Amino acid sequence: MGRTRTYQWEDPAILAEAAGSMSGIDFLRELQKGRLPAPPIGTTLDMALDEVEPGRVVFSLTPGEEHYNPIGSVHGGVFATLLDSAAGCAVQSTLPQGMAYTSLDLTVKFLRRITVDTGTVRAVGTVVSSSRQTALAQAQLFDATDRLLAHATSSCLLFPVPAPRS
Template sequence: MGRIRTYEWDDPAITAAAVGRASGLEFLREVRAGRLPAAPVAATLDFTLDEVDEGRAEFSFTPGEEHYNPIGSVHGGVYATLLDSAAGCAVQSTLPVGMGYTSLDLTVKFLKRITADTGRVRAIGTVVSRGRQTALAEARLIDTEERLLAHATSSCMLFPMPAD
């Protein structure tokens, strides 16, 4: 018997239009508070932005079988999405008004298998280095016992947002 999962998301153009109008930290705090819609991918994978501070962002999610690959564990793309979100938002949290970023790369190391039995996991991103044009961030995916499940590094390009 097939399983069904339904979910909703808000218009991503609302949030995209707000990027650069406030500092990156203020922007992310608005998303965290629900005053700006979260990215649709957060609804697709069912993860949340739980904490954000200058140079740090934390997401969490509870794995389910809807996240599985054909061998019965969470797909590596789910790990990568969580780690990319945490690293990227850590960088975004350091940006002043009028600046944006995009990921240039993401290197992921998968260390432990995740299944629905793993329970809630957290992706914690921190900025390692930030210059005028690029930033380097890392992210760790950990379980409730603080065991490292995966690690990632990401380089991001920083740029001024176009004026209206």
């Protein structure tokens, strides 16, 4: 008999509207406290936003079989998504109301294999530099003993949030 996993998510338009109506750090803190619904990707992968401060965020994920690739370890895309979220949200935590970001690139270095036996992993994202139109962030993925599992850098484009349609 096969294994199954069921989950549900809220309308992502709720988050998009909220993101444009408050500063990046306030938005992330509302997400962290559960006053805004989790983004669909967070629900899909079952990752959590654990820490938020200006220029730094921490996400966590406990690997499960549903994250596996065909050779019995966590798929690199799961690592990359976690690292992309940490780097991007670190940038978001520095943005004023009315500004948003999007990832321009993501460079990931996979250093160790992850399985269910690895236990919970943490992605720590920090802003390296920021200007008016771009930001550079990095993210590191650690296990419970602070072993570095992967590292990423991301360039982000900063832009004004489009005005809501009437």
